[in-house]
Amino acid sequence: MCLSLPARVIAIEGDMAEVSVGGAVFKAGLQMVDDVTVGDYVLLHAGFAIEKLKEEDALETLRLLQEMDDAISK
Amino acid sequence: MKYVDEFRNRRHIAVLAELIAKEATRDYTFMEVCGGHTAAIHRFGIPSLLPPHVRLISGPGCPVCVTSARHIDALTALASGEDMTVALFGDLMRVPGTLMTPAEARAEGADVRLVLSAHEALELARLNPERKVVFSAIGFETTAPGTAVTVMQAYSEGIDNFFVLNAHKVMPPAMEVILREGTQIDGFICPGHVAVITGSAAFEFIPRKYGLACVVTGFEPTDILSAVMMLIRQVNRSRPSVEIQYRRAVSVAGNIKAQGYMNEVFEPADVEWRGLGVIPLSGLRLRDTYRHFDAAVFPVYLPESARPNGCICGDILRGVSRPPDCELFASLCTPDHPEGACMVSDEGSCNTWYKYHSHE
Numbered sequence: 263m264c265l266s267l268p269a270r271v272i273a274i275e276g277d278m279a280e281v282s283v284g285g286a287v288f289k290a291g292l293q294m295v296d297d298v299t300v301g302d303y304v305l306l307h308a309g310f311a312i313e314k315l316k317e318e319d320a321l322e323t324l325r326l327l328q329e330m331d332d333a334i335s336k
Numbered sequence: 337m338k339y340v341d342e343f344r345n346r347r348h349i350a351v352l353a354e355l356i357a358k359e360a361t362r363d364y365t366f367m368e369v370c371g372g373h374t375a376a377i378h379r380f381g382i383p384s385l386l387p388p389h390v391r392l393i394s395g396p397g398c399p400v401c402v403t404s405a406r407h408i409d410a411l412t413a414l415a416s417g418e419d420m421t422v423a424l425f426g427d428l429m430r431v432p433g434t435l436m437t438p439a440e441a442r443a444e445g446a447d448v449r450l451v452l453s454a455h456e457a458l459e460l461a462r463l464n465p466e467r468k469v470v471f472s473a474i475g476f477e478t479t480a481p482g483t484a485v486t487v488m489q490a491y492s493e494g495i496d497n498f499f500v501l502n503a504h505k506v507m508p509p510a511m512e513v514i515l516r517e518g519t520q521i522d523g524f525i526c527p528g529h530v531a532v533i534t535g536s537a538a539f540e541f542i543p544r545k546y547g548l549a550c551v552v553t554g555f556e557p558t559d560i561l562s563a564v565m566m567l568i569r570q571v572n573r574s575r576p577s578v579e580i581q582y583r584r585a586v587s588v589a590g591n592i593k594a595q596g597y598m599n600e601v602f603e604p605a606d607v608e609w610r611g612l613g614v615i616p617l618s619g620l621r622l623r624d625t626y627r628h629f630d631a632a633v634f635p636v637y638l639p640e641s642a643r644p645n646g647c648i649c650g651d652i653l654r655g656v657s658r659p660p661d662c663e664l665f666a667s668l669c670t671p672d673h674p675e676g677a678c679m680v681s682d683e684g685s686c687n688t689w690y691k692y693h694s695h696e
């Protein structure tokens with residue numbers, strides 16, 4: 263139950279959003295997050311979006327992994 | 337960016353495993369606190385990617401597992417009331433109380449409903465004004481703000497047939513108890529989704545007071561392996577601190593809005609953890625303004641708690657035993673016939689071990 267999953271926002275109505283986790287659609291309360299728009303990814307936990315996922319930081323993490331990979335492959 | 341596959345890159349997993357093997361120059365034991373991490377670690381076969389002297393052990397972070405038998409007893413007692421409906425998360429259904437599980441109470445005719453969120457429990461109350469709906473509120477900082485938002489909603493709508501049987505808990509005091517009781521570890525894989533709400537700052541006391549390494553990490557294989565590598569480096573350099581690997585979701589300060597809802601509705605209180613006993617100020621209680629939503633207003637008869645059935649969930653939650661150390665494991669206790677909460681939940685250590693190791 264403590265699972266939180268990345269979910270894509272597909273519709274917003276007031277404080278509630280419809281979100282998709284790999285095609286399965288759930289409802290998510292938006293009370294805890296600001297400035298969410300359709301297409302954003304949020305973390306879905308027990309019926310609430312608990313945070314908006316930050317693409318820039320995700321890309322930075324992936325870049326560091328790639329750097330490590332490149333260093334070791336040399 | 338889908339935030340899943342990108343962090344499961346096989347090549348990156350192999351590189352991280354190689355680096356860990358190179359840098360792990362002594363014995364290390366790290367505790368993952370979150371049940372979600374325990375499940376991910378075994379699902380992705382992380383232990384098989386680590387050298388044998390890098391050990392991961394599980395801690396008390398499965399909310400279902402640490403929910404006390406008394407909470408289940410109160411739920412089943414409430415559910416037997418004539419105009420009462422009890423709403424709970426699915427994982428709780430088969431958790432043994434002293435006398436029975438919620439599923440057994442339902443089989444005997446009690447009105448027990450599964451919900452996916454606190455919202456849905458409140459909706460049940462709106463739709464059934466003649467019934468009193470009790471929501472079983474379990475979970476850590478990740479879940480508590482959702483309960484808080486829902487209670488505030490019930491308050492503003494003036495709903496008077498919605499109640500909360502509250503067993504919310506907060507993580508840092510339990511981590512401190514584990515250290516005080518002498519479980520020997522070199523650092524924590526800090527609970528990533530708790531940290532989304534609390535911020536990594538909530539764990540600062542661990543390196544400061546106990547000199548132990550901490551990394552807040554995500555739930556994909558490269559996240560977990562990166563965290564192990566960062567922890568090893570902290571230990572090797574004798575520079576314990578709190579690092580955030582899970583930057584796409586976690587900040588130092590956390591989700592301020594969610595913290596605001598929690599503080600509005602709850603105040604810290606002592607609470608009982610299954611296996612760990614009462615931990616001071618590790619729970620959340622409804623503040624006076626919202627106290628009338630507390631299901632404690634209904635007097636229920638609770639049986640004397642007595643479950644000496646050989647279950648050692650408590651030791652497992654503290655990281656001093658592993659599931660195969662339990663005599664009942666995989667023989668008398670299985671996911672189909674769980675004796676303890678750790679075998680029920682998908683995030684419980686015994687359940688996870690049963691699924692991924694029982695045939696070894």
Ligand code: SF4
Nearest residue numbers: 647648662669676686
């Ligand atoms: S195997 Fe079953 S009885 Fe043994 S500790 Fe785990 S949950 Fe308890």
